[in-house]
Amino acid sequence: xxxxxxxxxxxxxxxxxxxxxxxxxxxxxxxxxxxxxxxxxxxxxxxxxxxxxxxxxxxxxxxxxxxxxxxxxxxxxxxxxxxxxxxxxxxxxxxxxxxxxxxxxxxxxxxxxxxxxxxxxxxxxxxxxxxxxxxxxxxxxxxxxxxxxxxxxxxxxxxxxxxxxxxxxxxxxxxxxxxxxxxxxxxxxxxxxxxxxxxxxxxxxxxxxxxxxxxxxxxxxxxxxxxxxxxxxxxxxxxxxxxxxxxxxxxxxxxxxxxxxxxxxxxxxxxxxxxxxxxxxxxxxxxxxxxxxxxxxxxxxxxxxxxxxxxxxxxxxxxxxxxxxxxxxxxxxxxxxxxxxxxxxxxxxxxxxxxxxxxxxxxxxxxxxxxxxxxxxxxxxxxxxxxxxxxxxxxxxxxxxxxxxxxxxxxxxxxxxxxxxxxxxxxxxxxxxxxxxxxxxxxxxxxxxxxxxxxxxxxxxxxxxxxxxxxxxxxxxxxxxxxxxxxxxxxxxxx
Amino acid sequence: xxxxxxxxxxxxxxxxxxxxxxxxxxxxxxxxxxxxxxxxxxxxxxxxxxxxxxxxxxxxxxxxxxxxxxxxxxxxxxxxxxxxxxxxxxxxxxxxxxxxxxxxxxxxxxxxxxxxxxxxxxxxxxxxxxxxxxxxxxxxxxxxxxxxxxxxxxxxxxxxxxxxxxxxxxxxxxxxxxxxxxxxxxxxxxxxxxxxxxxxxxxxxxxxxxxxxxxxxxxxxxxxxxxxxxxxxxxxxxxxxxxxxxxxxxxxxxxxxxxxxxxxxxxxxxxxxxxxxxxxxxxxxxxxxxxxxxxxxxxxxxxxxxxxxxxxxxxxxxxxxxxxxxxxxxxxxxxxxxxxxxxxxxxxxxxxxxxxxxxxxxxxxxxxxxxxxxxxxxxxxxxxxxxxxxxxxxxxxxxxxxxxxxxxxxxxxxxxxxxxxxxxxxxxxxxxxxxxxxxxxxxxxxxxxxxxxxxxxxxxxxxxxxxxxxxxxxxxxxxxxxxxxxxxxxxxxxx
Numbered sequence: 001x002x003x004x005x006x007x008x009x010x011x012x013x014x015x016x017x018x019x020x021x022x023x024x025x026x027x028x029x030x031x032x033x034x035x036x037x038x039x040x041x042x043x044x045x046x047x048x049x050x051x052x053x054x055x056x057x058x059x060x061x062x063x064x065x066x067x068x069x070x071x072x073x074x075x076x077x078x079x080x081x082x083x084x085x086x087x088x089x090x091x092x093x094x095x096x097x098x099x100x101x102x103x104x105x106x107x108x109x110x111x112x113x114x115x116x117x118x119x120x121x122x123x124x125x126x127x128x129x130x131x132x133x134x135x136x137x138x139x140x141x142x143x144x145x146x147x148x149x150x151x152x153x154x155x156x157x158x159x160x161x162x163x164x165x166x167x168x169x170x171x172x173x174x175x176x177x178x179x180x181x182x183x184x185x186x187x188x189x190x191x192x193x194x195x196x197x198x199x200x201x202x203x204x205x206x207x208x209x210x211x212x213x214x215x216x217x218x219x220x221x222x223x224x225x226x227x228x229x230x231x232x233x234x235x236x237x238x239x240x241x242x243x244x245x246x247x248x249x250x251x252x253x254x255x256x257x258x259x260x261x262x263x264x265x266x267x268x269x270x271x272x273x274x275x276x277x278x279x280x281x282x283x284x285x286x287x288x289x290x291x292x293x294x295x296x297x298x299x300x301x302x303x304x305x306x307x308x309x310x311x312x313x314x315x316x317x318x319x320x321x322x323x324x325x326x327x328x329x330x331x332x333x334x335x336x337x338x339x340x341x342x343x344x345x346x347x348x349x350x351x352x353x354x355x356x357x358x359x360x361x362x363x364x365x366x367x368x369x370x371x372x373x374x375x376x377x378x379x380x381x382x383x384x385x386x387x388x389x390x391x392x393x394x395x396x397x398x399x400x401x402x403x404x405x406x407x408x409x410x411x412x413x414x415x416x417x418x419x420x421x422x423x424x425x426x427x428x429x430x431x432x433x434x435x436x437x438x439x440x441x442x443x444x445x446x447x448x449x450x451x452x453x454x455x456x457x458x459x460x461x462x463x464x465x466x467x468x469x470x471x472x473x474x475x476x477x478x479x480x481x482x483x484x485x486x487x488x489x490x491x492x493x494x495x
Numbered sequence: 496x497x498x499x500x501x502x503x504x505x506x507x508x509x510x511x512x513x514x515x516x517x518x519x520x521x522x523x524x525x526x527x528x529x530x531x532x533x534x535x536x537x538x539x540x541x542x543x544x545x546x547x548x549x550x551x552x553x554x555x556x557x558x559x560x561x562x563x564x565x566x567x568x569x570x571x572x573x574x575x576x577x578x579x580x581x582x583x584x585x586x587x588x589x590x591x592x593x594x595x596x597x598x599x600x601x602x603x604x605x606x607x608x609x610x611x612x613x614x615x616x617x618x619x620x621x622x623x624x625x626x627x628x629x630x631x632x633x634x635x636x637x638x639x640x641x642x643x644x645x646x647x648x649x650x651x652x653x654x655x656x657x658x659x660x661x662x663x664x665x666x667x668x669x670x671x672x673x674x675x676x677x678x679x680x681x682x683x684x685x686x687x688x689x690x691x692x693x694x695x696x697x698x699x700x701x702x703x704x705x706x707x708x709x710x711x712x713x714x715x716x717x718x719x720x721x722x723x724x725x726x727x728x729x730x731x732x733x734x735x736x737x738x739x740x741x742x743x744x745x746x747x748x749x750x751x752x753x754x755x756x757x758x759x760x761x762x763x764x765x766x767x768x769x770x771x772x773x774x775x776x777x778x779x780x781x782x783x784x785x786x787x788x789x790x791x792x793x794x795x796x797x798x799x800x801x802x803x804x805x806x807x808x809x810x811x812x813x814x815x816x817x818x819x820x821x822x823x824x825x826x827x828x829x830x831x832x833x834x835x836x837x838x839x840x841x842x843x844x845x846x847x848x849x850x851x852x853x854x855x856x857x858x859x860x861x862x863x864x865x866x867x868x869x870x871x872x873x874x875x876x877x878x879x880x881x882x883x884x885x886x887x888x889x890x891x892x893x894x895x896x897x898x899x900x901x902x903x904x905x906x907x908x909x910x911x912x913x914x915x916x917x918x919x920x921x922x923x924x925x926x927x928x929x930x931x932x933x934x935x936x937x938x939x940x941x942x943x944x945x946x947x948x949x950x951x952x953x954x955x956x957x958x959x960x961x962x963x964x965x966x967x968x969x970x971x972x973x974x975x976x977x978x979x980x981x982x983x984x985x986x987x988x989x990x
Contacts, residue, residue: 064591098617098728106614119601126624131706211626233593363687445989448974449944456655456951456967472951479943 004059006240007324007383009248009271010170014383019239020269025061027053028268030247031123033070034104035085037293038331041284045244045274047315048323048384050433052242052272055380058431066119066233067282069108071101072127072209073201074222080198081188084219087208090298097209098127103375110296113162114311116433122233126225130211133220133228137199137213139262146261149190151202151216157195160257167195167257170271171249197254199224223254227267230255235376236263242272278328279304287395306331309338311482312434316341319386319432340394342493345434346484347397348424349491350404356417359410365399366412372396373423380431393427396420404486450481454490496872499554500926501735501879502819504766505665506742509878514734515764518889522548522731523725523763525742526618528565529599530580532788533606535824536779540739540769540809543818543879545612545928547737547767550875553926561728562615566596567622567704568696569717573745577681578756579714582703592704598765606789609806611928612918613908617728621720625706625733628723632708633692634757640968641756644685646697646711654689655752662690662752666744687953692749694719718749722762725750731758737767773823774799787824804833805975805989811836814881814927835889837988841979842892844986845899851912854905860894861907867891868918875926888922891915899981923942941989945976949985 004017019025029049032042046067053065076082090097111117126133137153140146145160146153157167157175168175178195188194198221203210210217230238236259243252252271259267269433277284284291292304300308309317317337321327372395379388400420403409428434453472460468476483476492483492497514513518527537535903541562548560573575585592632648635641640655641648652662652670663670673690683689693716698705705712725733731754738747747766772779779786784982787799795803804812816822843851867890868958869895874883895915898904904912924930948967955963970988971978978987 064594096617096728098619099559100613102617119597122591122597124593125620125623128620131625135707210629233591445941445974445976446944447978449941449948452967452970452974453944453948455970456963468951472947475947475950479940479947481940481944 001377002381004381005383006270020237023062025056025063025235027063027065027240028234029067030226030243031067031069032108033074033085034101034108035089036104038108040275040292040294043111043115043294044277044318044327046112046117047115047318048274049242051386052384054433055384055431058426064234065120066122068226068229069105069123069125071125073220084209104126115315116435124229129228132232133224134213136228136262140199140258141147143261146199148215151218152190152198153200153215154196155199155257158193160261165260167253170253172255173249197221197223197250223251227255227258236267237265238268240270240272241268242325245273245275248273265471268393274323275326278326280330281328310336313338313341316434318442320390322385322387342482344393344397345493346491347400350402350486351421351424354409356414357410359408361413362411366416369399369412369416369420374421376423383435389427392414450492499876501765504768515732520551520558521729524559524562524734525721525738526562526564528569528960529581529596529603530584531599533603535787536772538606538610538789539772539813539822541607541612542610542813543769544737546881547879549928550879552924553921560615560728561617563721564600564618564620566620566845568720570714579704591936594597610810611930619724624720624723627727628719629708631719631723631757635694641694643710646713647685647693648695648710649686649691650752651696653688655756660755662748665748668744692716692718692745705735718746718794719753722750722753731762733763735765735767736763740768740770743768748850769818770821775820775825776823804829808833808836808909811929813910814883817880817882837977839888839892840988841986842895843923845981846895846916846919849904851909852905854903856908857906861911863961864894864907864911864915868914871918871922885923945987960982
């Protein structure tokens with residue numbers, strides 16, 4: 001299947017993927033700060049890494065996938081000063097901070113489940129790892145890369161770099177320039193250098209979420225949790241660390257510095273970053289109203305798109321762009337994806353239901369099919385290139401539809417036919433995580449009900465009652481059940 | 496509506512419920528230890544407290560409902576010595592302990608959601624509150640009710656009682672007898688008295704889940720987490736603490752002692768305990784094979800019951816017994832509940848769809864309806880007596896069915912008719928948490944599909960095509976959609 005290449009932000013290039021421990025992959029993805037409904041941009045990041053994890057497992061790796069929940073320590077504007085995002089929302093909604101955390105964690109899980117993303121292997125929380133974070137601050141202090149000021153602990157970037165390290169490497173920034181360019185922000189006077197960042201913050205009387213520490217009552221700096229939890233669950237040197245590109249600096253830059261100081265090791269081999277998302281060509285922004293929540297798209301209740309789109313269509317749409325490209329949401333693009341999605345799922349259903357019967361071999365066609373099958377791996381191996389993989393699947397769809405309409409799957413050898421079936425199912429369902437009927441609830445009777453309607457329709461056709469059979473088809477289409485008649489019976493997809 | 500009375504284990508009697516803070520209720524329920532699929536007995540406990548929370552909210556209380564996840568510190572046989580339940584399972588399944596936690600937390604949430612229980616307001620974890628637990632041990636040590644031995648900290652029950660406290664009060668046990676009766680168990684020699692219990696345990700080298708503390712590397716005693724988290728999220732003196740009756744001793748007895756020592760306050764006003772569950776008259780037991788998982792009941796794949804039962808039927812069945820009575824699962828009892836459930840939901844659907852048109856008032860009937868409506872509150876106010884509430888609802892069902900078949904809802908005044916509608920919906924849906932069509936997934940098209948089938952059936956009937964209309968009804972029944980024709984159209988319930 002060839003080697004897997006991954007674009008490594010640290011290197012600035014695609015590099016061959018070689019796991020720390022053969023056969024195993026440890027991957028850490030920065031999860032959401034649960035103070036509001038999950039953003040569509042975040043969803044893109046998590047769907048992208050879902051495909052990364054799925055593909056690694058498809059290749060046979062044993063993957064431990066850690067994605068955290070930030071439930072404390074993330075201050076407004078991602079800064080080291082100001083109010084905790086969750087505490088602020090708790091005051092607004094008149095709830096205890098952990099009620100806010102629960103409310104938006106449930107929202108996050110519900111949206112992730114609708115997008116058919118696999119739950120991570122471990123989903124640790126910042127408040128759940130205060131002890132580990134305090135221990136890490138102690139190590140950094142012992143190693144001389146931090147200082148205590150008024151009950152807060154700050155990372156000493158200049159001292160760290162003077163010890164031969166390279167803060168700024170990941171984000172290609174120069175600390176001299178950063179220091180000179182920094183404004184004199186409120187509270188910054190506690191820092192020796194504006195580029196220094198908080199490891200532990202002294203809590204004021206009003207601050208709600210706080211814990212005792214060797215430096216007084218306070219709370220961990222935002223960057224600390226991921227370093228502590230990554231090391232706890234994946235070791236102090238693991239394979240992949242990912243997140244949105246907005247996290248590259250300062251979050252991930254700080255993470256590296258903390259880990260290198262505490263563990264004297266480069267923590268992560270491959271840093272992966274997903275690109276952002278725009279809406280009708282413009283940045284998403286609450287203030288201009290150019291914003292969409294996932295639920296708004298699924299329900300169609302929004303002023304931006306002209307109709308509702310199902311989570312599977314949105315997922316497919318996201319994967320039609322590469323994770324390192326900007327993705328633009330629009331009605332036109334989503335509608336095109338919806339058509340493509342239905343076409344893809346229909347063809348796969350036909351293929352999976354097809355019965356093979358040997359015919360004269362079409363050698364040329366067979367070679368083409370084998371090339372396309374290999375192409376799926378080739379594209380995914382090229383830094384998880386889902387758009388090219390999907391394009392390749394569509395080339396296979398064209399062949400499948402022709403073979404189906406001429407009832408000639410037998411012009412492929414049985415071995416290649418089986419491989420085609422496995423490849424289509426494997427890439428569509430296992431790797432891309434697309435599912436035509438999304439039935440998370442065991443009590444969902446949709447599938448059985450649709451089968452009943454299809455059998456009523458078949459009977460009506462048999463009785464030449466075409467008015468009834470057409471009515472059934474139209475009624476189903478109206479509620480989003482698209483049916484298609486083929487040689488081997490009728491298939492359906494849900495939109 | 497009268498006063499609410501709650502059976503308080505601490506008092507051994509039903510007592511009037513008066514919240515600590517008017518209009519607000521704080522309730523803590525001991526959640527599952529997530530080392531295996533959630534037990535049916537636990538489900539009964541959580542469904543029972545779900546109804547308690549729902550009824551309190553129905554009465555207008557602002558309820559903060561805390562239910563924890565035990566993800567560390569719970570040793571085998573609930574003892575102070577032996578292996579951590581989660582670590583042991585992690586070794587068996589060759590996973591990291593937190594992967595076990597994630598796996599079975601997801602299972603737990605899925606089952607709870609199928610049972611239509613509301614998520615708690617806060618769902619804290621033991622590992623997420625190590626700092627708070629260590630602080631609590633410090634307080635207890637400072638107050639002289641604990642001692643350190645080989646890096647472990649034990650609660651000193653005799654010293655605590657000699658200070659005028661009453662360890663043993665909740666479970667009506669005498670510590671002299673307990674001390675005399677205790678066997679000399681492995682490791683017990685560290686304790687000054689066999690009734691003493693661990694607050695913090697020294698961790699051996701092999702122990703996986705451990706944290707630094709003032710007494711060395713270790714982990715919290717199992718009883719500690721609930722005391723620490725209850726106090727953190729509900730205050731050091733709150734309203735209701737609940738759990739299964741097997742938790743009364745030692746778990747809740749120890750909780751009280753810890754809190755009284757640390758906070759010098761009785762922590763909880765009302766202690767509530769749910770009774771156990773049997774299977775065909777016998778104790779559930781893995782070793783004898785007399786055991787059932789919730790999923791086994793829903794799928795029907797088990798050797799004990801003769802068919803599948805939906806989560807809503809099982810929930811209804813559970814509520815047909817009082818939470819303090821033993822509940823026996825059997826095919827016969829569940830089948831009877833299934834019939835009753837369908838009857839109840841059908842009648843309510845008819846009632847909610849009925850159009851009121853005034854007729855001659857039947858004063859006697861109206862008085863009876865008003866009495867029955869008041870009866871629902873009266874029974875729920877009597878220590879959440881769900882079986883008597885359900886029996887009262889069935890008396891209303893009989894009246895509703897008669898009024899419906901004679902098209903004479905107008906013999907009630909409009910005010911009482913509206914009150915009847917609100918009471919039925921309020922108690923069935925809001926309080927008992929029963930839902931005829933359980934559609935958790937927004938993409939579930941079942942309801943729309945059933946409506947399509949029903950309109951096809953209505954059309955077939957219009958065309959006098961009774962073969963088709965009967966076929967549709969029979970097909971629906973086969974897949975668990977039970978339909979019923981009434982004056983005002985056709986209603987359905989899912990089983």
